[in-house]
Amino acid sequence: PIGCGSPVLTGPTAPSLGSASCYAIFSSNGFVTNTGVTQVTGDVGTNVTSTTGFDTLKVIGKVHLIPDASTATCTSDLLIANTYLTTLSYDIKLLYPAQFGRNLVLTPHTYRLVGLTTFTDSLFLNAQGNPSAVFVLQIQGALATSTYAKVILINGAQAKNVYWKVDGAVDINNYSDFKGTIIGNGAISLKQGMTLNGRALTTSGAVSTAAITAIMPPGCGSGGASSPTITTQPANQSACSGGSGSSSVVATGTVLTYQ
Numbered sequence: 001p002i003g004c005g006s007p008v009l010t011g012p013t014a015p016s017l018g019s020a021s022c023y024a025i026f027s028s029n030g031f032v033t034n035t036g037v038t039q040v041t042g043d044v045g046t047n048v049t050s051t052t053g054f055d056t057l058k059v060i061g062k063v064h065l066i067p068d069a070s071t072a073t074c075t076s077d078l079l080i081a082n083t084y085l086t087t088l089s090y091d092i093k094l095l096y097p098a099q100f101g102r103n104l105v106l107t108p109h110t111y112r113l114v115g116l117t118t119f120t121d122s123l124f125l126n127a128q129g130n131p132s133a134v135f136v137l138q139i140q141g142a143l144a145t146s147t148y149a150k151v152i153l154i155n156g157a158q159a160k161n162v163y164w165k166v167d168g169a170v171d172i173n174n175y176s177d178f179k180g181t182i183i184g185n186g187a188i189s190l191k192q193g194m195t196l197n198g199r200a201l202t203t204s205g206a207v208s209t210a211a212i213t214a215i216m217p218p219g220c221g222s223g224g225a226s227s228p229t230i231t232t233q234p235a236n237q238s239a240c241s242g243g244s245g246s247s248s249v250v251a252t253g254t255v256l257t258y259q
Contacts, residue, residue: 011108011134014161015084017181018077019070020201022220024061027188028075029204036192036211042199042220046207047071060257061216075203082183082203085165090138097141101149108133112140116168119145125179127157134161135180142168142186151179159197160217169205172196181217190214 024042025032032046034053045051045064054063064071090112094100097113105124117139127133133156143166153159162180164170169186172178175193182188182198187205190196196214200207232250239245249258 008130009108009128009133010130011161012088012110012136014134015081015163015183016077017081017219019073020078020081020199022061022070022216023074023201024196024199024214024216025190025207025209026071026074026078026199026201027205027207028078028202030187030202030206032207034209038209038211039213040215042214042216043070045071045074047075078183078201078203082165082185085136085138085163085183088136088138088165097139101146106135108135110136110138112138115141117141117143119143119149121146122150122152124152124154125157125162126154127161129156131156131158132161133157134163136163136165139164139166139168142166142170144171145173145176145178147174147176149173149176149178151177153179158217160219162198170200170202 022043024040025044027046029048030046031049032044032051038054039058041060043061044054044059047067051063051065056063088110091109093112097115097117100117101119101121101123103122105126107126107128125135159179164180164182166182166184170182170184170188172190172194174191177195180198182200184202185204188200188202188207190200190209190212192210194212196212199216230249230251234247234249237245237247
């Protein structure tokens with residue numbers, strides 16, 4: 001607990017994702033496939049082979065069906081982020097990766113788990129009132145969750161500041177609620193009904209999704225928190241009752257939506 005005079009925990013420096021921050025689902029070297037109705041906010045693609053099964057009407061972003069200049073740049077930037085997270089010194093070693101979750105509460109630090117990590121039930125990430133606090137989990141092995149596993153953000157924690165560095169395969173089971181950016185070195189499977197508030201990115205291996213919802217955190221284009229820029233504001237309008245009116249706005253940014 002935070003006591004009088006205790007330092008504010010900030011966690012490590014977040015990695016720079018560069019262009020990878022604009023992707024919700026990506027593989028540098030593997031197929032990216034989907035079955036069922038999947039909703040995605042962010043780009044989807046691979047830098048090798050192809051991307052299949054996604055309904056472009058349900059993707060707020062671009063589906064890169066084949067490798068292009070964007071996927072090549074994403075591959076380069078993802079490798080940099082992967083190297084940074086791999087070499088980052090850890091603060092705390094969690095000794096029982098097979099018993100991960102189970103209502104464990106973590107504060108902002110870099111954590112290391114060695115071996116197959118089995119995530120059951122819930123994990124709480126407590127920012128202790130600091131919305132900029134960063135959490136990094138280095139998993140030297142594979143990651144698998146139970147059904148209905150949950151990552152719960154409390155006291156100001158934000159999904160954009162959570163990073164999962166996984167050396168092996170990732171298997172997020174049915175109806176899980178997962179938060180944070182996954183940067184893997186193996187295959188990633190996102191199963192039916194799960195929700196990802198983050199990104200699923202891998203340097204090597206296929207990514208498969210099955211009727212999921214994936215929402216990319218803010219920060220596209222900078223690797224960090226950024227907002228769209230409105231270059232032309234709408235003007236005030238007047239209309240008679242029962243009539244109609246219109247206004248326009250001009251904004252810059254990537255994957256823009258309007259409300």
